[in-house]
Amino acid sequence: MPSTDAFNHISVVLVETVQPGNIGSAARAMSNMGLSRLKLVNPRGVLSSECLKMAGKAAEIVTGAAVFNSVEEALRDENVVIATTSSRERAARQRLYSPREIAPVVRQYATSQRVALVFGSEKRGLRDEHLALCQYLVTIPAYSGHPVLNLAQAVMVLAYEIYNCQEFDLNPEAVLATQQSREEMFQQLERTLLRIGFLSSSNPGHIMNSIRRFLGKAELTPRDIQIVRGILSQMEWFALEGHKLDAEKVRKP
Structure with a gap:
């Protein structure tokens, strides 16, 4: 069973989400895997009936979410920032981790530091200027004929791997800068x-x-x-x- 304290150090950051139902579904996925800290950047219809319906018993995560006007503002107090992308073209410039590879990194840092998992909008993902703010990039392997996952599915896959990760270092050597x-x-x-x-x-x-x-x-x-x-x-x-x-x-x- 993962440490509740460690999971309280992990934030899910949804950037410019278009469909309110996806926010609710992402919140439900978070709740299934023990995550509760949700940050929203310029969302649409965050407290709509569709959003709350899709959240189900995780509605408290939605109503308690912090809302920001920019990605920079949402990330300012985070120590480690991890972005998701579906673009394999970025592999030539920066290493792409799978959810399973990044899970021990998240669990290690979350023992004592704030970690943000950043997801882009349904239409275009994260822009280059957003990715430039992140230390790690994660991509979810999928069938090449249809490689892009729904937002809530992506949140679930990454959260699942983090929840089930058992092997990681308990004590990072130093507190990182924000x-x-x-x-x-x-x-x-x-x-x-x-x-x-x-x-x-x-x-x-x-x-x-x-x-x-x-x-x-x-x-x-x-x-x-x-x-x-x-x-x-x-x-x-x-x-x-x-x-x-x-x-x-x-x-x-």
């Missing part, structure tokens, strides 16, 4: 790299997305973030004031 602190670091990094001319002002996202991917693999702690931001602050200062130091050296006899 998504908000990571995002603030990335914003400062982009600003600094633009200032020193490393990024193109016409398309900074092209390189920044790659930087986000490889730094996202690192288990950054609050101390790590502090050090990186200190380095960036010094780089920013030198880009603005460093020429004065060179001028002073030239003036010295």
